[in-house]
Amino acid sequence: MAAGRRVMAGLVRVTALHVRGAHDAEFVCVGDRAYIVEHDNDVQPGHGAGHHQYCVLSVVDLDTLAVEEVVPLARSEQAFANVTLPKGECFVPRILQIGERTLRCYFAGQPPGRQAQTWYRDFDLVSAKFEAGIHKAKLKTAAGVFDMQPRYFYADAVAQGFTKPARDHGLYLFDAFKCFDGQRYVALNNFPGKQNALARVLDDAATFEVLGHYNEPQSEQLSESSVNRLPDGTWMAICRNDSGNYHFTTSGDGRIWTEGRELAWVTNGANSKPTFDCFGGIYYLGWQEATSIGGGRRSVFNLDVSRDGQRWERKYRFESPDSFQYPTFHEHAGAIWLTVTQGEKGSTDRILFGKLEDGPTGR
Secondary structure (H helix, E strand, O other): OHHHHHHHHOOEEOOOOOOOEEEEEEEEEEOOEEEEEEEEEOOOOOOOOHHHOEEEEEEEEOOOOOEEEEEEEEOOOOEOOOOEOOOOEEEEEEEEEOOOOEEEEEEEEEOOOOOOEEEEEEEEOOOOEEOOOOEEOEEEEOOEEEEOOHHHHHHHHHOOOOOOOOOOOOEEEEEEEEEEOOEEEEEEEEOOOOEEEEEEEOOOOOEEEEEEEOOOOOOOOEEEEEEEEOOOOOEEEEEEEOOOOOEEEEEOOOOOEOOOEOOOOOOOEOOOOOEEEEEOOEEEEEEEEOOOOOOOOOOEEEEEEEOOOOOOEEEEEEEOOOOOEEEEEEEEOOEEEEEEEEOHHHOOOEEEEEEEEEOOOOO
16 A cells, blocks of 8 residues: 555646546657547536547656646547547547657547547657548458447447447447557457457557457446456456456457456456556556545555466555546556546546656666
C-alpha cells in the first residue's frame, strides 16, 4: 500500500481545468514526451454526456511532467476536410505510433440510433498538428472486409454461436496495442453487447482482423478484456464481468478459446477494466477490487506480478476515495509510465499521468 501511495503522490493532472468529465485515457511516449488521448465533456462529471463527449490529445514533457499543449482530436458534428461527423459522442480514443513522425489516433463516433463507426486521424510529430481529414477504420472477418461497425463484429460472433442481442454502438479498440513476434494485436470489445475478441492489426494500421472470439460462458456478462501471452506461447485474457468476479480464458492459437473461469489469485473483483502487461519478462496483472474506501466506487486497484503467469504476488495496491480506475501502463526509456482515471466517489472527471517505476536502466 505504501508503494501505491508513493506512485499516486507523483501523478499530475493532464485534463484541462475546464473539463467536467474525463475517462479512459491511452498514451504513447516518443522521445522526451508523452502523447495522451482521452475523452472529455464540459457538462457533467462522468462520461455519459452523449454528444457532448469529445476527444483530445495532450502533450506532456516527461522530465517536468508539464502539460505543454492540449490538441482537439474530434467532437460531435465537426466538419473535417473530407467528412462531417454526425451528431453523437466521440468516445474511447486510442493511439499508436506508426512511423518516425506519425501518431495514429482512433476514436468511436456514435450517433444515436445509427451504426457507430471507428475512425482514425493522424498527428504529425514534427508540425505538432493533426491532418485535416479523418478516415474509416476497417474490420476483417471471415465474411470479408467492412467498415468498422458493430453489426459486422456481431455477425462474426453469431456465426460462432453468440446469442446475446445486437447493439448498434459500443465497439471499441480496448486493449491496444501489443506486439508479439513482430505483429501487433488488439483486444476488441463491444461493451453493451458483451462481446470480446482478439484481433490482428494489419500492416495498414487501419484494418483489424478478428482472429477469435471469447464470450463464454454467456451466462456471465464478460467485457473489457486485457490479453497477453504466457512464456509457453499460450494466450491468456482477463475479462471484466458485470455479473461478478473477473474471468480468465486461454487459447493455444488465438482463435479457439476456453470457457472463461475465475482463478484463485483474483478474488473480490469489481466490474472495471483490467490490465495485463509484460515488462522485462515480468507480468503485471491489474484488477479492480470491490472494496470501498471512504464510500467510494472503484477505489482500490491491485497490481500483481509474476514471472510465469501462474504464481502471483502483490506489488502495488492503489487506494483512493476518489477512485483509481482504468489505468494504462507502458514502458519507455527504462521506466514504466501510467495514466489513470479519477473522480469523486468513483466518478470520472480527470486523467492523471506519471511514473510507476524505473526499470533496470532507469531514466
